[in-house]
Amino acid sequence: MEDSRSDDPNLNPIRNRNPNPTPNPLSTIISSAQVWPTIDGPLGLTEEASVDYARRFYKFGFALLPWLWFVNCFYFWPVLRHARAFPQIRNYVVRSAIGFSVFTALLSAWALTFSIGGEQLFGPVYDKLVMYNVADRLGLSGLA
Amino acid sequence: MDRNQRPRSIIDSLGEELIAILTPVSICMFTVVLLVCILNSDPSSSSSASFSSIATAAYSESDSDSSWDKFVGAFLNSLVFVAAITVATFVLVLLFYLRCVKFLKFYMGFSAFIVLANLGGEILVLLIDRFRFPIDCITFLILLFNFSVVGVFAVFMSKFSILVTQGYLVWIGVLVAYFFTLLPEWTTWVLLVALALYDIAAVLLPVGPLRLLVEMAISRDEDIPALVYEARPVIRNDSRLVQRRVWRERRSGQNDNDDVENRTNRNEVVRVVRSAEVDEEHVGSSERAEIYVPLIDRRPDQAENSETFLEGIGLGSSGAIKLGLGDFIFYSVLVGRAAMYDLMTVYACYLAIIAGLGITLMLLSVYQKALPALPVSIMLGVVFYFLARLLLEVFVVQCSSNLVMF
Numbered sequence: 001m002e003d004s005r006s007d008d009p010n011l012n013p014i015r016n017r018n019p020n021p022t023p024n025p026l027s028t029i030i031s032s033a034q035v036w037p038t039i040d041g042p043l044g045l046t047e048e049a050s051v052d053y054a055r056r057f058y059k060f061g062f063a064l065l066p067w068l069w070f071v072n073c074f075y076f077w078p079v080l081r082h083a084r085a086f087p088q089i090r091n092y093v094v095r096s097a098i099g100f101s102v103f104t105a106l107l108s109a110w111a112l113t114f115s116i117g118g119e120q121l122f123g124p125v126y127d128k129l130v131m132y133n134v135a136d137r138l139g140l141s142g143l144a
Numbered sequence: 145m146d147r148n149q150r151p152r153s154i155i156d157s158l159g160e161e162l163i164a165i166l167t168p169v170s171i172c173m174f175t176v177v178l179l180v181c182i183l184n185s186d187p188s189s190s191s192s193a194s195f196s197s198i199a200t201a202a203y204s205e206s207d208s209d210s211s212w213d214k215f216v217g218a219f220l221n222s223l224v225f226v227a228a229i230t231v232a233t234f235v236l237v238l239l240f241y242l243r244c245v246k247f248l249k250f251y252m253g254f255s256a257f258i259v260l261a262n263l264g265g266e267i268l269v270l271l272i273d274r275f276r277f278p279i280d281c282i283t284f285l286i287l288l289f290n291f292s293v294v295g296v297f298a299v300f301m302s303k304f305s306i307l308v309t310q311g312y313l314v315w316i317g318v319l320v321a322y323f324f325t326l327l328p329e330w331t332t333w334v335l336l337v338a339l340a341l342y343d344i345a346a347v348l349l350p351v352g353p354l355r356l357l358v359e360m361a362i363s364r365d366e367d368i369p370a371l372v373y374e375a376r377p378v379i380r381n382d383s384r385l386v387q388r389r390v391w392r393e394r395r396s397g398q399n400d401n402d403d404v405e406n407r408t409n410r411n412e413v414v415r416v417v418r419s420a421e422v423d424e425e426h427v428g429s430s431e432r433a434e435i436y437v438p439l440i441d442r443r444p445d446q447a448e449n450s451e452t453f454l455e456g457i458g459l460g461s462s463g464a465i466k467l468g469l470g471d472f473i474f475y476s477v478l479v480g481r482a483a484m485y486d487l488m489t490v491y492a493c494y495l496a497i498i499a500g501l502g503i504t505l506m507l508l509s510v511y512q513k514a515l516p517a518l519p520v521s522i523m524l525g526v527v528f529y530f531l532a533r534l535l536l537e538v539f540v541v542q543c544s545s546n547l548v549m550f
């Protein structure tokens with residue numbers, strides 16, 4: 001039976017919490033483990049595998065995949081919330097978040113300029129770039 | 145420390161599991177109905193659109209044929225389609241038997257990518273065209289690319305965010321179902337009935353391919369590499385917390401040994417997954433309109449084999465309910481086809497399908513083995529569609545026009 005408050009500031013305050021005090025040896029084993037790094041909780045990854053996954057998602061995101069960065073942040077949301085819990089994972093997740101924000105800002109700036117500016121801003125290039133014309137030209141929209 | 149919660153009854157846990165599987169099915173059906181209503185609303189293009197695929201290989205319907213001709217043609221189409229699916233399923237069984245699991249997983253990821261990029265792209269283009277949304281092609285391509293690649297990750301990797309994986313599976317179901325609704329009408333109905341019968345045969349007969357697949361999977365204690373929707377396992381407070389895919393113990397007759405703490409929780413049963421495979425038909429180019437998608441070359445005679453769609457319902461390794469993606473697809477096809485007639489038939493078919501799914505889940509809990517999820521729902525759905533169309537509509541229209549009932 002452990003006290004969840006510890007005087008030692010270096011100890012992770014989360015680690016020793018025992019939220020599920022049933023007299024079941026298996027649940028005490030599981031519940032005395034730390035907070036799970038993924039949003040799925042006990043159904044998700046363990047911490048060691050999480051580092052690997054976070055790193056891989058971060059690296060793959062550079063292939064023009066900001067959505068993957070977002071999914072990375074979403075999946076490891078507890079890492080972002082508990083600031084001191086998982087230093088290695090947090091590194092990658094924070095960088096993914098920054099990458100996602102930057103990319104989204106750029107992409108939405110371009111998309112909004114395009115859609116709001118329209119033909120007045122772009123001139124004849126607008127007709128060449130806009131999607132429904134491209135689809136018509138390539139015959140993609142003839143299905144229905 | 146005492147627990148002051150009231151003990152969870154069977155209704156709570158059963159209700160939670162039911163909702164966990166009914167919600168994605170409903171979302172899938174709703175989205176397909178929405179797409180059908182939006183994209184088919186202009187009457188000029190709907191009836192003449194033909195698209196050739198393996199399901200219309202034997203006969204392509206035209207409005208001038210007599211009813212008997214249409215019926216025979218639809219029947220032949222269904223035979224061809226079911227035969228193709230049977231062959232594909234047996235190929236899958238063979239590959240699984242030869243332990244080519246890596247190839248199957250790769251194929252699964254590849255087919256998910258094709259569905260998401262190709263079909264998803266087409267639907268998005270149709271929507272953009274319909275609403276004249278001023279998006280440019282660069283942004284569109286980036287978004288589509290992102291969406292598809294992350295979808296492949298979700299399907300391919302086993303330990304991914306549950307919510308994202310479930311969302312992508314539902315989305316794949318929606319896309320394939322929408323394209324199935326573009327088949328001619330008689331073919332669709334006869335095909336649905338034929339697939340329901342095929343599902344019974346494939347799952348329950350001892351020689352059926354799905355049964356063989358599931359038995360092999362059980363005996364080897366592996367997962368079948370396929371697109372299956374697994375509901376999030378319900379964690380009960382009074383049972384032991386189980387990590388997913390850790391325990392797969394067969395249920396022995398030791399239900400009274402509750403004090404044996406290391407046993408599985410009472411939800412842990414024989415891990416059975418029912419699968420039938422549905423060949424995703426290849427969307428070939430139609431006779432009139434050229435549909436050329438730069439990504440893939442379309443050949444109308446070749447079936448695009450994303451055969452890893454499963455039909456059937458079973459219990460996952462942690463006791464969660466697993467429903468094959470083929471079920472999602474065909475339920476949605478039924479409802480989508482009903483939506484092409486009127487929304488009244490949609491309501492009738494939706495309720496029939498949900499009732500059928502509930503019955504199937506109850507049978508699942510009674511029999512504790514994998515069951516085909518299509519037949520009950522499809523039969524009820526088809527019966528209710530025709531009843532609503534032939535009988536209910538007349539009644540409701542008469543009542544409304546005489547201001548008796550709205």
